[in-house]
Amino acid sequence: MHKIIVPVDGSPNSLLGARHAIGLAAAHPDATVYLVNAQPLLNRHVAQFASQRDIDAARTARGQQALEAARRLVEAAGVRYRSVVLRGEPARAIARFAMDERADQIVMGTSPKNALVRLLTGSITDRLLARAEVPVAVVNGAGPSALRRYGIPAGVGAGLAALLLAAE
Numbered sequence: 001m002h003k004i005i006v007p008v009d010g011s012p013n014s015l016l017g018a019r020h021a022i023g024l025a026a027a028h029p030d031a032t033v034y035l036v037n038a039q040p041l042l043n044r045h046v047a048q049f050a051s052q053r054d055i056d057a058a059r060t061a062r063g064q065q066a067l068e069a070a071r072r073l074v075e076a077a078g079v080r081y082r083s084v085v086l087r088g089e090p091a092r093a094i095a096r097f098a099m100d101e102r103a104d105q106i107v108m109g110t111s112p113k114n115a116l117v118r119l120l121t122g123s124i125t126d127r128l129l130a131r132a133e134v135p136v137a138v139v140n141g142a143g144p145s146a147l148r149r150y151g152i153p154a155g156v157g158a159g160l161a162a163l164l165l166a167a168e
Contacts, residue, residue: 002028003103007094007128008035010066013141016109018070020139022077024107033081035070036097037063038090060085091127098134106136 004021008014018035025031039059050058063085074081086093098106110125129136 002031003034003101004031005034005036005094005098005101005103005106005134006070007090007106007108007124008037008067008070010037010069011109011111013109013111015069015073016139016141017107018073018109020109020137021107022074022079024105025077025079031080033074033079034097034101034103035067035074035081035083036086036094037066037084038086038088038093039063040090041088059087090124091131094128095131095133098132103134105134106132107139108136109139109141112140 002025004024006017006021008018018033021033025033039062042055064083067083067085071081071083084097086097088096094106097103106128108125108128113123125138129138
């Protein structure tokens with residue numbers, strides 16, 4: 001059986017990975033597409049104010065909502081699939097799931113970002129590429145918004161400048 005892991009966060013760019021996986025599944029009649037959403041752990045200071053059952057229910061509901069559009073795509077294409085909500089740091093959880101399931105590949109839709117924005121905001125794509133033990137195909141989607149492209153680097157730069165001034 002050919003297993004394709006598709007990380008989905010509900011964004012239009014993540015759906016590009018699902019569309020690409022549908023095309024790959026057409027070439028492998030025995031393929032199963034695993035739509036996965038990774039829900040990060042809550043900060044322990046925040047988690048202390050809710051029961052574990054409530055936290056798990058909220059995490060599952062958010063994950064299922066993020067997976068819904070991708071599920072509709074693969075169902076409409078007639079592709080065999082499973083949808084799974086994972087728990088933990090996304091890149092680590094997805095890489096571990098791919099290894100546990102003995103996946104053949106990971107297909108991920110993403111937004112193209114310049115190196116500075118990736119450095120300042122972090123990139124699940126970069127972390128997954130570093131962790132995954134199976135091939136990862138990255139499908140580029142629409143570019144980042146103007147706020148992400150200019151606002152975040154400027155805001156972080158201003159924050160760093162303020163810290164440097166305060167340190168003197």
